[in-house]
Amino acid sequence: MKSQSQIVSRTLVRLHSSWAVAACGVTLLMCVSGCGSTPAAWFRPNMVEATKQRLTPDQERQVSTVMLAMFGTPDAPVAPPETGLDEAKLQLAAGPVHSDIVGRKNGLYREHCAHCHGVTGDGLGPTAAFLNPYPRDYRPGVFKFKSTERSDKPTHEDLVRILHNGIPGTSMPSFALLSPPKVEALVEYVKYLSIRGETEIALMRAFFELDDEAQGKLPETREFLVDEVLTPVTEKWKSAADALIAVPEMASDLDLAASIAKGKELFYGDKANCVKCHGPTALGDGQANDYDDWNKAIVEVSKEVKSGLERAGETSTSGMDSEALAEHRGQLAWLDKFGRVLDGGDALRPRTIQPRNLRHGIYRGGRRPLDLYYRIHAGINGAPMPAAKGTVPPEEIWHIVNYVKSLPYELDGELGADRPMVAKDRF
Amino acid sequence: MSYVNGLFARRLSGAQCAGGMLLAVAAVVFAGDASAEEWGTIKGRFKFGGTAPTAAELKADKDVEVCGKHKLVNEELAVGADGGVANVVVFVRDKDVKVHPDLVATKSEKAVVDNASCRFEPHVLMVQTGQPLVLKNSDSVGHNSNIATLKNPPSNSLIPSGGETTVTFTSEEAIPAQLTCNIHPWMKAWLVVRPNPYGAVSKADGTFEIKNVPAGDIELQIWHEKAGYVGEMTIKGKAEKIAKGRKKIKVAGGDNDLGEMVLDANLFKK
Numbered sequence: 009m010k011s012q013s014q015i016v017s018r019t020l021v022r023l024h025s026s027w028a029v030a031a032c033g034v035t036l037l038m039c040v041s042g043c044g045s046t047p048a049a050w051f052r053p054n055m056v057e058a059t060k061q062r063l064t065p066d067q068e069r070q071v072s073t074v075m076l077a078m079f080g081t082p083d084a085p086v087a088p089p090e091t092g093l094d095e096a097k098l099q100l101a102a103g104p105v106h107s108d109i110v111g112r113k114n115g116l117y118r119e120h121c122a123h124c125h126g127v128t129g130d131g132l133g134p135t136a137a138f139l140n141p142y143p144r145d146y147r148p149g150v151f152k153f154k155s156t157e158r159s160d161k162p163t164h165e166d167l168v169r170i171l172h173n174g175i176p177g178t179s180m181p182s183f184a185l186l187s188p189p190k191v192e193a194l195v196e197y198v199k200y201l202s203i204r205g206e207t208e209i210a211l212m213r214a215f216f217e218l219d220d221e222a223q224g225k226l227p228e229t230r231e232f233l234v235d236e237v238l239t240p241v242t243e244k245w246k247s248a249a250d251a252l253i254a255v256p257e258m259a260s261d262l263d264l265a266a267s268i269a270k271g272k273e274l275f276y277g278d279k280a281n282c283v284k285c286h287g288p289t290a291l292g293d294g295q296a297n298d299y300d301d302w303n304k305a306i307v308e309v310s311k312e313v314k315s316g317l318e319r320a321g322e323t324s325t326s327g328m329d330s331e332a333l334a335e336h337r338g339q340l341a342w343l344d345k346f347g348r349v350l351d352g353g354d355a356l357r358p359r360t361i362q363p364r365n366l367r368h369g370i371y372r373g374g375r376r377p378l379d380l381y382y383r384i385h386a387g388i389n390g391a392p393m394p395a396a397k398g399t400v401p402p403e404e405i406w407h408i409v410n411y412v413k414s415l416p417y418e419l420d421g422e423l424g425a426d427r428p429m430v431a432k433d434r435f
Numbered sequence: 436m437s438y439v440n441g442l443f444a445r446r447l448s449g450a451q452c453a454g455g456m457l458l459a460v461a462a463v464v465f466a467g468d469a470s471a472e473e474w475g476t477i478k479g480r481f482k483f484g485g486t487a488p489t490a491a492e493l494k495a496d497k498d499v500e501v502c503g504k505h506k507l508v509n510e511e512l513a514v515g516a517d518g519g520v521a522n523v524v525v526f527v528r529d530k531d532v533k534v535h536p537d538l539v540a541t542k543s544e545k546a547v548v549d550n551a552s553c554r555f556e557p558h559v560l561m562v563q564t565g566q567p568l569v570l571k572n573s574d575s576v577g578h579n580s581n582i583a584t585l586k587n588p589p590s591n592s593l594i595p596s597g598g599e600t601t602v603t604f605t606s607e608e609a610i611p612a613q614l615t616c617n618i619h620p621w622m623k624a625w626l627v628v629r630p631n632p633y634g635a636v637s638k639a640d641g642t643f644e645i646k647n648v649p650a651g652d653i654e655l656q657i658w659h660e661k662a663g664y665v666g667e668m669t670i671k672g673k674a675e676k677i678a679k680g681r682k683k684i685k686v687a688g689g690d691n692d693l694g695e696m697v698l699d700a701n702l703f704k705k
Contacts, residue, residue: 073439074439077439077440077442077443078439078442088442158588158589158590158591159588159589159590160588213585213609216609216610216679217609220678220681228437228438228439228440229437229438230438230441232438233438233439234438240586278576278577278595278596279577279593279595279598280593281577281579281593281595281618284497284577284618285617285618295497295617295618295620297620298617298620301583315704319701319704387591389589392581392591392617393591394579394580394581394591394592394593394617395590395591395592395593396593397592398592398600399592399593399594399595399598399600400593
């Protein structure tokens, strides 16, 4: 068995040196609390955001210290009371997979989720690069499939539903076989990782807004860390249940054929404009060169690094005074670091987003007409899909829902003996 | 003891709350100092340092029958014939600045971005928190307006031909937010969300003017979409570093002409 000091030094070698102090704290904490034979897990800092914000090693340390204090570690998560998170549930989901003193299984997140979503919830688990679409990165706190308005958080029930049903058309399976308390624990832990990730991003961005007098130090006051940074994040989670989309019932005497015809008109028309992205054939072949927000963020910084390197290559250093030279070298070091962050384990190669092929009848956010209503009404947060809310009245959204539901079965002519309604009879 | 140390100790003592209250009281006492009675106008002109590149033409590959008729150019950098740089944003960074009585009403005036000729008009717009921002569509094709705000809830509404939608922001944004149309990917614009009316976007000739700023010490912040927060410029022949685009000035009553500010071509190579 390896000694604890071996584990500590091995862990440190693998880390970016700038995070070593915090990681050392994490490791020590784990060993004090007893870590058995498993190496201590640690939350991977959001290096893309840190580098984008040009944080100094000292500033990176400031953030990781605050994060450690506020949220603990993957083996020993804590949540400030302002988050409203249930620590007992978090304990059940966190840590390595093991049975506790009453024989109850712990470490559910690492058993079921971490291989894709990563220990940190950054969507950078070991299998992530092999999946299409990539697993969700929870850190920006953006979720697509929910019953709330576009920019609002999903409700607790929305996340439970995703765990229950999985996400058809993706690698996300159903966890319907898990007992309700286990699903509850996992949902709580996903919220924890999301709140944690959003807080980290907010802290990293806060340096930019500091006054010169602060000399690059974040205030360690409750006013700043809780009221200014944490509360705006947690408030959105707490108010999710108040942001439910009001869905008027579909008219009970609705003529389905007429509704589908109207929906078709809207689909191809200028008002709802579905055709622009989902394509004139509804095969999802309209807009093919756009990105979702997660990938777009990587595309944008990659461009910045590429053009920065090109520019640096063209710059002659011969006429520079010492100050300009130091600045030039600083810029090169930053570009070099950013290049390593993007090519290393902190980002995946960006992919364009595919508008859904509506002929398949596979709906990621659920196949109930209600689910399609939510998607059309609010658009899809994080994706280019815009909201029809305010532009397309509810009864017309229902027409579009009916047309979309008919698309996998739409024929280009009349039904008849040679074109039976039931698909299996056609072959 | 700091909040962080308190958390580490897992003991939230009363001491830090008292410290926080002291700080809050101090902030109130010092904020009361801004009783300005004189008002000044800040103006100046941004000039391109070097040979200005010609804006590349864009080709509409969506809704070609409508958008293909318009001459579309890359609007990221617009330099006038006399070297003036358009669309440079200048705003007063201070949040608690006293607002001139004549400007109070501007918060309830509509700010408008039009989808016209398959581009956004204007390309850069200042909008105040609480001010209604109307996104409208004068084109014969449908658009959408995807607003990528960081502090305010982001939004993305469909805007059919002749339609409009209204958005308001509750929080200022430290960095201007991009406005895009997902249907027509070449369409890009910027929204500068500030808590007060004290900001301006330079015109085609590079000039800008911010009226009725309370006299006294203020901090300006200067931003351009290609250059980001402008880190250096040459004022009256003298090179000046301005970290994060922040420039402290003393506003006097009447005109405060910053003169010609030359932004080197290298700033825009991104």
